[in-house]
Amino acid sequence: MNTLVALVTGPITPETEARVRTGVGSPQTSAKGDGDAGARLRFEGVVRRIEEGRALFALDYQTYDPMAQRELESLARGVGGRHGLTSILALHSRGRVGVGETSFVLEVTAPRRAEAFAATAEFIERLKQDVPIWKRPVWAP
Amino acid sequence: MRTSIQTIHLPVTLDVLLFGAAAAAAGADRVPVVMGMKQEVVTAQEVLASLGSQHPSLRTATTGARLAVNQAFAKPDAPVRAGDELALIALVGGG
Numbered sequence: 156m157n158t159l160v161a162l163v164t165g166p167i168t169p170e171t172e173a174r175v176r177t178g179v180g181s182p183q184t185s186a187k188g189d190g191d192a193g194a195r196l197r198f199e200g201v202v203r204r205i206e207e208g209r210a211l212f213a214l215d216y217q218t219y220d221p222m223a224q225r226e227l228e229s230l231a232r233g234v235g236g237r238h239g240l241t242s243i244l245a246l247h248s249r250g251r252v253g254v255g256e257t258s259f260v261l262e263v264t265a266p267r268r269a270e271a272f273a274a275t276a277e278f279i280e281r282l283k284q285d286v287p288i289w290k291r292p293v294w295a296p
Numbered sequence: 297m298r299t300s301i302q303t304i305h306l307p308v309t310l311d312v313l314l315f316g317a318a319a320a321a322a323g324a325d326r327v328p329v330v331m332g333m334k335q336e337v338v339t340a341q342e343v344l345a346s347l348g349s350q351h352p353s354l355r356t357a358t359t360g361a362r363l364a365v366n367q368a369f370a371k372p373d374a375p376v377r378a379g380d381e382l383a384l385i386a387l388v389g390g391g
Contacts, residue, residue, distance in 0.1 A: 200391055216390070217315055219383055222367040247390055259391050279391050287364070287383070288390030289316025 156235045157242040160227045162218055162249050166256035167199075175246060192241040192264035196271040198279065200259030202252050210295040211254055218249040219287035226286045230278060238274035240265045245278070247288060258290075307332050310376070312347055313383035318357035327351055340365060341372035343382065354384070361386030 161175045202214050227245055235243045241264045248258040261278055265271040282288075309328045319325050329346050331338050340363040348358035363370050364383040376382065 219313070219315055219364070219367075219385070222364060222383075225367070282391040283389065285369075286388060286390050287315065287385050288388055290389045291316065291320070 156232075156240055158228070158231050158235060159242075159244045160224065160231050161246050162220070162224055162227070163246055164250045165248060166252045166258065167246050167248055167260050168257070172246060172260065176244075191266065193266055194268040194271040195262065195264045196268070196275055197260070197262040198275055199257050199261075201257050202254050204254045206292055209292075211292055212295040213251050213253045213293040214258065215251050215291045215293055216247070216249050216258060217289045217291065218247075220249075223247075223249075223287045227282075230281055230286065234274050234278045234281070235263075238263075238265060238270040238277070240270065240274055243274070243278075247282075247286075249288075251293070308378050310343065310378065310380075310382055312343070312363075313381070314354075314357075315383070315385075316389065317387045318354060318361075318384055321353045321357060322351060323353075327354070337375045337377060339372065340370040340374045340376055343376050344384075347384065357384065357386045 159176065163171050163175065202211065204211060227247065231243045231245050244260065244262040246260040252258040261275060263271050263274050265274065307330050309330050311326050312329055313326050314322055314324065329343060329350055331343065331346060344358050344361060344363055348355045362385045364385050365374060365376055365380050367381060
């Protein structure tokens with residue numbers, strides 16, 4: 156199983172994701188499949204405009220480094236192993252992410268869609284419970 | 297001459313790192329917790345309990361929370377020693 160996990164400062168853009176994917180020493184999750192996976196599922200967490208009934212300007216993400224990186228890696232290995240994934244990519248922002256911008260990306264590949272959906276749901280659930288990442292709302296004026 | 301041996305409980309101050317809502321509640325990114333240590337070891341559970349009792353603003357945050365010791369989740373009965381890096385992991389909100 157290919158695993159790529161990274162904390163990114165600021166919003167996750169196509170450019171920052173590309174830099175992470177092509178980083179020296181990083182395992183690759185190829186855009187072109189090798190035929191082992193019949194399903195590729197991508198989830199993006201985006202900062203909503205309304206939070207708790209109020210208008211947001213942004214979310215400030217705080218991470219406890221390097222524990223957050225290690226816990227994300229451990230989570231990826233665990234979820235990937237339990238669901239038989241062929242690859243897992245998990246990126247999460249630290250710092251400020253504005254409304255409409257992406258703060259979390261999860262992309263998994265698996266032999267079949269059932270494993271991909273189940274792994275995605277479990278990863279997000281555990282991320283929200285276990286990984287030392289916090290968010291603070293920055294309200295719109 | 298009779299001698300008596302007494303166990304001396306030396307209070308030791310541990311720093312606990314705070315994040316997110318807990319840090320906001322305490323108004324600080326770390327708080328001291330004073331522990332009376334026997335044999336220099338207390339448990340993670342005891343540190344959490346003392347954190348809540350010594351810092352009332354953190355009582356909500358410590359409920360159901362976990363302690364990270366040297367950047368790893370500690371079981372409730374895990375030993376904590378002076379010099380360990382401690383962090384309150386509570387109310388996380390990633391994703």
